[in-house]
Amino acid sequence: xxxxxxxxxxxxxxxxxxxxxxxxxxxxxxxxxxxxxxxxxxxxxxxxxxxxxxxxxxxxxxxxxxxxxxxxxxxxxxxxxxxxxxxxxxxxxxxxxxxxxxxxxxxxxxxxxxxxxxxxxxxxxxxxxxxxxxxxxxxxxxxxxxxxxxxxxxxxxxxxxxxxxxxxxxxxxxxxxxxxxxxxxxxxxxxxxxxxxxxxxxxxxxxxxxxxxxxxxxxxxxxxxxxxxxx
Amino acid sequence: xxxxxxxxxxxxxxxxxxxxxxxxxxxxxxxxxxxxxxxxxxxxxxxxxxxxxxxxxxxxxxxxxxxxxxxxxxxxxxxxxxxxxxxxxxxxxxxxxxxxxxxxxxxxxxxxxxxxxxxxxxxxxxxxxxxxxxxxxxxxxxxxxxxxxxxxxxxxxxxxxxxxxxxxxxxxxxxxxxxxxxxxxxxxxxxxxxxxxxxxxxxxxxxxxxxxxxxxxxxxxxxxxxxxxxxxxxxxxxxxxxxxxxxxxxxxxxxxxxxxxxxxxxxxxxxxxxxxxxxxxxxxxxxxxxxxxxxxxxxxxxxxxxxxxxxxxxxxxxxxxxxxxxxxxxxxxxxxxxxxxxxxxxxxxxxxxxxxxxxxxxxxxxxxxx
Numbered sequence: 001x002x003x004x005x006x007x008x009x010x011x012x013x014x015x016x017x018x019x020x021x022x023x024x025x026x027x028x029x030x031x032x033x034x035x036x037x038x039x040x041x042x043x044x045x046x047x048x049x050x051x052x053x054x055x056x057x058x059x060x061x062x063x064x065x066x067x068x069x070x071x072x073x074x075x076x077x078x079x080x081x082x083x084x085x086x087x088x089x090x091x092x093x094x095x096x097x098x099x100x101x102x103x104x105x106x107x108x109x110x111x112x113x114x115x116x117x118x119x120x121x122x123x124x125x126x127x128x129x130x131x132x133x134x135x136x137x138x139x140x141x142x143x144x145x146x147x148x149x150x151x152x153x154x155x156x157x158x159x160x161x162x163x164x165x166x167x168x169x170x171x172x173x174x175x176x177x178x179x180x181x182x183x184x185x186x187x188x189x190x191x192x193x194x195x196x197x198x199x200x201x202x203x204x205x206x207x208x209x210x211x212x213x214x215x216x217x218x219x220x221x222x223x224x225x226x227x228x229x230x231x
Numbered sequence: 232x233x234x235x236x237x238x239x240x241x242x243x244x245x246x247x248x249x250x251x252x253x254x255x256x257x258x259x260x261x262x263x264x265x266x267x268x269x270x271x272x273x274x275x276x277x278x279x280x281x282x283x284x285x286x287x288x289x290x291x292x293x294x295x296x297x298x299x300x301x302x303x304x305x306x307x308x309x310x311x312x313x314x315x316x317x318x319x320x321x322x323x324x325x326x327x328x329x330x331x332x333x334x335x336x337x338x339x340x341x342x343x344x345x346x347x348x349x350x351x352x353x354x355x356x357x358x359x360x361x362x363x364x365x366x367x368x369x370x371x372x373x374x375x376x377x378x379x380x381x382x383x384x385x386x387x388x389x390x391x392x393x394x395x396x397x398x399x400x401x402x403x404x405x406x407x408x409x410x411x412x413x414x415x416x417x418x419x420x421x422x423x424x425x426x427x428x429x430x431x432x433x434x435x436x437x438x439x440x441x442x443x444x445x446x447x448x449x450x451x452x453x454x455x456x457x458x459x460x461x462x463x464x465x466x467x468x469x470x471x472x473x474x475x476x477x478x479x480x481x482x483x484x485x486x487x488x489x490x491x492x493x494x495x496x497x498x499x500x501x502x503x504x505x506x507x508x509x510x511x512x513x514x515x516x517x518x519x520x521x522x523x524x525x526x527x528x529x530x531x532x533x534x535x536x537x538x539x540x541x542x543x544x545x546x547x548x549x550x551x552x553x554x555x556x557x558x559x560x561x562x563x564x565x566x567x568x569x570x571x572x573x574x575x576x577x578x579x580x581x582x583x584x585x586x587x588x589x590x591x592x593x594x595x596x597x598x599x600x601x
Contacts (some may be wrong), residue, residue, distance in 0.1 A: 094510045126317040128304040129276050130379045131334030140330075228321040229361055 009198060011177045011207055012185035015093060019181060020161035023100035024108075024154050031105060031153060035112035036138070040121075056167070057106040065170025068099055072171075095172040096179055101163035108157040115149020118144065145228060148221040155217030159210050182206055232289040234415045238274055240264040240281040245357035245365065247271075247281075247439040253415045259447075260419045261262050262399055262436030262459060268419045270439075272387045275417065276311050288382045288415075298471055303364050307383075309415075312375030314388040316368040318360035325356040331379025340380035341412075349411070350374045366397035370404060377408070384408075384416040390425065394420035398425075399587075405429060406591070414417040421437070423451070423464040428590040431473055454537040454545040455508070463545070463556065466509035469553035473502045479528075480582065487527040487551025493584050498591060505590040511559035513581035514545060516576045527579040531555060535569050536564065544569075546576055 005013070037043070038050055056064045072079040073090045082089065089095035119142055126136040166181035172179040174188060186202045188193035238252040247267045251258075260268045273279035275286055277293070279303070286294040293302050293309075301344050310331075318327050326346070347353050350370045368391060375386060387407070390398045397591060399462055402425070407576040409416060426433060426447065433445040437459045443450045452455055452467035471484035471491055484504065491506070498504055519528060531548035538544045539564040544564040546557045555577055559569075569575070 120317075122313070122315065123279050123319060125276075126311065126313070127306070127319070128331070129278070129307075129309055129311045130331035130375070131305050131308070132330075133303070133334075135307050136334070141319060141321075190530050230358075 005201070007197070008176050008180070009185060009202060012180050012182050012202065015096075015177075015180065016162055016182035018098045019093060019100050019211075020158050022097045023104060023159045023161040026097070027101040027157065028150070029156055031108040031157070031202055032112055032150065035109045035116055035153075036142075038109070039113045039116040053109050058104050061103065061164070063121045064102065064169050065099060065167035068095075068102065068167060068171040074100065080169045091172050091175065091179060092138045093172070096168050096181060099106055099167040099171045101157075103159035103167050104160040104188025107160050108110055108153040111153030111156055112146065112149050115146040115152070118149075118173075121195045147228065148225045151217055151221050151224060155213050159213050162206065163211075216219060232382065232413065232415060233238075233283070234275075234417070235287045236271065236275060237285045238271065238281050239283040240274070240279075242528065242571070243471065245439055247432075249439070249441045251434050251441060251444055253432070254415055255413045255415055256431040257409050257416045257418050257429045259430035259433045260417060260435055260436060261421075261423075262442070263461070264421075265438075266436040267422060267439040268436060269387055272311075272385050272417065272419055272595045275307075275383065276309050277302060284559055286526075291382070299437075303589055304482065308335075308379070308381050310368070310379055310381030310384045311320045312372050312376050312386045312389045314391045316360070316365075316372040318368055318371060318375070323357055323359050324352060324363070327360065327371060328352075328356075328375050328378050330375060330538070335380040335412055335578070338380070341377055343378060345537035346377050348405060357374045362391065364397075365393050366400045369393065369397075369401055371409065373401075373404065377412075382415060384412075384414050384533070386416060386418045386469075388421065394553060399513055402482050416519050423466065424507060425503060427451075427468050427588065448537050448554065451507075452547060452556055454535050454547050454556065457537070457545050457558075463511065464509070465511075465556060465558065466507050467554055467556045468505050468507050469550070469555065470505055471502060473500055473504060475500070486529070488531060489551070490527075491529070492581050493589070494582060494586070496586070496589050498582060506584060507588040508555060508579060508584065509588075510556040512579060513555065514569065514578040515548075515557050515559055515563070515569070517573075517576055519576050522577060523578065525578045525580045527581060529555070529577045529579070531575060531578070533573045533575060535562055536569055536571055538564065546575075548575065550577060 003043060034053060044191060070076055074080065074083050074088060079089065089098055124137050124141055127141045130141060133205055163183060174180050174184040182202055182205065186199045189199035234253045238247055240247045247270055260271060262268055270279065274281050274284065283296045284294050286309055286441045292300050293307050319330065331594045350373060352374060354372055355367060357361060378398060390401055393401065405430065408565035418430060430447055432443055432446050433444065435450050435456050443453055443456045444458050448468045457465040469486055471486045473482060473496060475483040477483055480495050483584065484491040484493060496504060528564065529550045532551035534549050536544065538561055540562050544559055544561045546559060547568060548555045548557065557577060
């Protein structure tokens with residue numbers, strides 16, 4: 001491997017993988033919660049929550065990045081308090097995690113929400129009449145039944161996080177070895193004369209990672225769906 | 232244990248307002264579509280919030296809107312069996328059966344072995360619901376509800392989705408269940424013969440209100456209930472004892488009004504049975520007919536006469552200690568000058584009574600099981 005990639009390229013690939021895994025893993029519990037609320041609950045402000053979740057999908061990524069900077073930057077109205085307790089996100093790899101998570105969130109929520117809506121509420125009612133409290137109904141009936149959807153949502157979010165560029169470069173910039181993710185690195189190589197071969201190698205890596213993730217998720221989803229339906 | 236239900240709920244264009252009690256055994260909720268049967272089931276189960284109501288099971292209050300008590304479904308200890316089995320597809324049969332056990336209070340209840348033996352599901356335990364037939368799935372659903380140790384069993388048209396053969400397969404299990412548990416069972420059904428077979432009492436509903444309630448014999452022999460039951464399904468239920476199995480394929484029964492011959496009933500000599508006699512199968516005559524192919528002629532006295540809006544009339548007769556309904560034309564009622572108090576003869580073709588219309592009485596079912 002070291003022969004194929006320069007240290008900078010290698011770091012970009014590793015950083016992207018790390019950022020995407022953290023972004024997916026950290027946002028998954030919240031994604032399930034929000035998807036469940038949107039699919040099954042009626043509450044005040046549901047449409048507002050729905051809009052907020054989807055905003056990163058329709059806003060220019062650079063605008064999302066700028067909003068993140070305003071909010072979580074060292075002087076931002078959340079960032080200044082985080083700064084006091086020693087957490088700095090802007091221009092750090094952790095900030096890239098936040099940017100990727102926010103950008104991938106709508107895709108994750110949509111996939112999980114669809115799978116929750118496909119679960120027959122009558123099964124959940126049956127569980128409740130058998131004595132299961134709402135939290136147990138969720139853990140023993142809903143969650144196993146939506147597992148294929150959760151896997152699909154997580155893989156989609158991971159792929160989106162791997163490809164995130166606009167919000168990330170706006171929020172955490174493009175510092176090699178620190179915040180330079182795979183897409184940022186490709187962008188940088190394209191800016192320098194003669195950088196094309198490096199850029200192309202990284203594009204191949206992107207394709208490889210994305211394809212592997214998709215094939216893996218297809219396979220796992222199918223296996224899980226088979227187990228769940230028992231057929 | 233007594234279950235007492237009092238409900239008031241306003242839907243757009245429909246108000247449910249009723250109160251009834253159910254004892255051990257099967258209480259059937261019967262009425263046309265949209266009369267509120269399933270609403271009652273959902274309200275008792277706690278799946279529907281009603282405007283006003285009070286539901287108690289023995290001393291336990293499940294719902295009392297006046298006192299602000301609403302137990303969530305999970306804490307009502309109610310077993311539900313629905314038209315669709317609602318088995319969990321990701322669990323095998325055994326896990327489905329034991330699901331309620333997790334949450335039920337740890338007290339001695341029905342034993343797992345007894346339930347799976349009674350429902351004949353031992354060979355299915357390791358299979359997934361997707362691989363079971365409709366009848367098998369419904370049996371597992373019944374077992375799952377029972378094993379949660381419920382204090383009330385709700386059955387919302389549990390046989391409606393099954394074909395006749397599957398229905399006939401499940402009915403004996405429900406009969407056995409009825410005879411072996413002290414749990415009150417609320418049973419929703421569209422089928423008069425199903426109710427005749429299973430239920431002790433009936434609550435007849437119409438547009439969210441109770442039209443009649445009482446024993447199966449009382450309600451179904453009431454001329455005022457005929458419209459709600461449906462003209463084709465209207466008919467009374469009489470009790471009889473098996474006295475002989477004749478060589479020519481008939482079974483001789485003795486009713487309080489005299490003998491009755493019906494196509495072979497597989498019941499032991501001396502067993503009590505309930506027979507549903509459809510009102511449209513009964514012919515009335517002023518004198519005992521002779522030279523007629525129908526075998527069954529029961530003398531009776533007219534106790535009620537109700538002229539319909541159409542061409543029909545419903546006549547209620549007392550035959551011995553039972554009540555019988557006959558559906559005749561208004562013209563016949565006029566021609567024969569039928570009046571309350573008249574003595575008439577009810578003529579019934581043997582073959583008009585289908586095997587599904589004959590129900591074994593509790594004592595017999597117990598003897599068959601034991």
